[in-house]
Amino acid sequence: MAENENKPGSKIVLIGLIFPIILVFAIDYSVNGTIPNFGIDQINPRIANSALTAYILASTVLLGNMFFYGESRKRPMAPIFAMIISVLVGVLATIFFINQGPMLLEGNGSVRAQMVYNIAHTIVSLSALILSLFIALGLLFSSITHAPSKISKSYLVVEEE
Amino acid sequence: MDEILEAALLFWLPLAFIPLGLWFSQIKPPSIGAKIGTFVSLIGLALVLASPWTVPESPSSAVGHLLGFIAGPTIMILIGLFKVAYSGNVPVGRLPSSDRNFGALLFLLGLIWFSLMHWWEITPTMSSGEVNPYWLIFLPNLVLSLSSISMAGGLAMLAFGDSRRKESRYLFAMSVSSFLFLICAMNLDSSNVSADEFREYVWLSIADLIGIAIGSILAILSFALVIFVYEKSLPKPESISPPTKDELSTVSEVVKQNIGGED
Numbered sequence: 001m002a003e004n005e006n007k008p009g010s011k012i013v014l015i016g017l018i019f020p021i022i023l024v025f026a027i028d029y030s031v032n033g034t035i036p037n038f039g040i041d042q043i044n045p046r047i048a049n050s051a052l053t054a055y056i057l058a059s060t061v062l063l064g065n066m067f068f069y070g071e072s073r074k075r076p077m078a079p080i081f082a083m084i085i086s087v088l089v090g091v092l093a094t095i096f097f098i099n100q101g102p103m104l105l106e107g108n109g110s111v112r113a114q115m116v117y118n119i120a121h122t123i124v125s126l127s128a129l130i131l132s133l134f135i136a137l138g139l140l141f142s143s144i145t146h147a148p149s150k151i152s153k154s155y156l157v158v159e160e161e
Numbered sequence: 162m163d164e165i166l167e168a169a170l171l172f173w174l175p176l177a178f179i180p181l182g183l184w185f186s187q188i189k190p191p192s193i194g195a196k197i198g199t200f201v202s203l204i205g206l207a208l209v210l211a212s213p214w215t216v217p218e219s220p221s222s223a224v225g226h227l228l229g230f231i232a233g234p235t236i237m238i239l240i241g242l243f244k245v246a247y248s249g250n251v252p253v254g255r256l257p258s259s260d261r262n263f264g265a266l267l268f269l270l271g272l273i274w275f276s277l278m279h280w281w282e283i284t285p286t287m288s289s290g291e292v293n294p295y296w297l298i299f300l301p302n303l304v305l306s307l308s309s310i311s312m313a314g315g316l317a318m319l320a321f322g323d324s325r326r327k328e329s330r331y332l333f334a335m336s337v338s339s340f341l342f343l344i345c346a347m348n349l350d351s352s353n354v355s356a357d358e359f360r361e362y363v364w365l366s367i368a369d370l371i372g373i374a375i376g377s378i379l380a381i382l383s384f385a386l387v388i389f390v391y392e393k394s395l396p397k398p399e400s401i402s403p404p405t406k407d408e409l410s411t412v413s414e415v416v417k418q419n420i421g422g423e424d
Contacts, residue, residue, distance in 0.1 A: 007319060007320055008316055008319055008320045009320060010320060012316055012320065013313050013316045013317045013320050014313070016309075016312040016313040016315070016316040016317075017309050017310070017312070017313040018309065019309075019312060020305065020308040020309045020312055020336065020339075020340050021305060021309055021367055021370070023340070024305065024308075024340070024343055024344070024347075024363065024367070025364075025367065027344060028344075028347055028360060028363070028364075031348070032347070032348070032360065035357060035360055035361055035364070036357075038361050038364070042361075042365070043364060043365070043368045044368075046365050046368040046369060046372065047368045047369075047371050047372040047375070048372065049372065050368065050369045050371070050372025050373055050375075050376065051371075051372040051373070051375040051376040051379070052372075052376065053372075053376065054372060054373040054374075054375070054376025054377050054380070055376035055377070055379050055380050056376075057376075058376060058377045058380030058381065059380040059383065059384070060180075061180065062380055062381070062383075062384040064180070064184045065384070066384070066387070067184070068187070069388065076391065078391055078394075079387050079388060079391045082387040082390070082391070083383075083384065083387055086380075086383045086384075086387065090380075116173075116221060117220075120221050120223075120224050120295065121295075121298060121369075122369075122373070123176075123224065124224060124227065124295045124298050124299050124302075125298060125299075125302045125366070125369045125370075125373060126373065127228075127299065128298075128299045128300075128302035128303035128306060129302060129306045129370075129373070131235060131238075131303060132302075132303055132306040132307035132310050133306075133310055134239060134242075135238060135242065135307060135311075135335070136307065136310040136311045136314045136332065136335070137314075138238075138239070138242030138243070138245075138246060139242065139311070139314075139331050139332055139335055140314050140318065140328075140331075140332060141242075141246045142242060142245040142246040142249065142331075143328035143329075143331045143332070144249075144325075144328055145246050145247070145248075145249025145250050145251055146245070146249040146250070146261070147250075147325075147327065147328050149250055
């Protein structure tokens, strides 16, 4: 009973997700200060490019999912068509924003070079993210399968009562 | 052949074939299309890995170069975790208990390999002598997200699990180790990467993770919106007439025959 009262809530789990990031930022900024010739002018374009590319890639993957959703609904074309438009909106928005000047170019010479760089960059970042997710899930699953079974214990408690 | 066309045919097209093949490989029931999908994925992966030799002039081939470098430790880590997990209390497909130690060894060696790729001379380096730029994106993203996800995973075990305090320690240990690795790499120069350069990439990777989160959430919202609008546009299913007296009596007969127990 006492253990149930000490359980962290779901909000704490969400905070745990961003806590190491905030801590890295806070420690680095306190210890080392700012990085020479590096600041918000480099960080903002990265967030924007990353968001636009992640939107395009995630929409494309979800377009594939829409194909399977259609499979269970006698393959209607309307949602697949809508998702294609959604992907195209992402592509056009990216081209539009990169075309606005050097703001989002990140040192690349042209819109095409920046888009190609964005896709390669996001693929690498997503690979790192997916690998870390697999490692965390693998550790979680391993620790659970090597722990004593909780089912027999709780059953015994009920029996004793 | 034109340099751009070469890169498109020998890198980007095979790269696009990987998810495309994976989609087709999921077609149910398994058919010739699914087999072709798997085959296309494997061919695509092989061509992407070969891109440092097939299109060495293209900057994109650095992705293939990186994938080749990280394949070894990644496979070791994943096989190690698989062996540890399935040598425990699993109802099906249980491996011999000796696989636990072997799996743990593979997992640790994979992690050490990754660490040495930063600290030692085995950093992924291009033929020009420069460190692969995508390695400097991959490593901070991996370590930072590993620290965050492990921390959240450990807390989730405590929050939603039943007496999982002991098991959650492994995840917290992984989170703290990744965090310490990151702090050390941001303050100490390695043989190929200076601390200041690494700090820059860590800050960019924080920006990257924020951008990926925003973009992915927007994509999921648009996907949900498309399904919501489509489902809402469908006509309501026709209501069937209520059961007749004969049907009700038949149902009550069936219920009567099946209700109750041996007591």
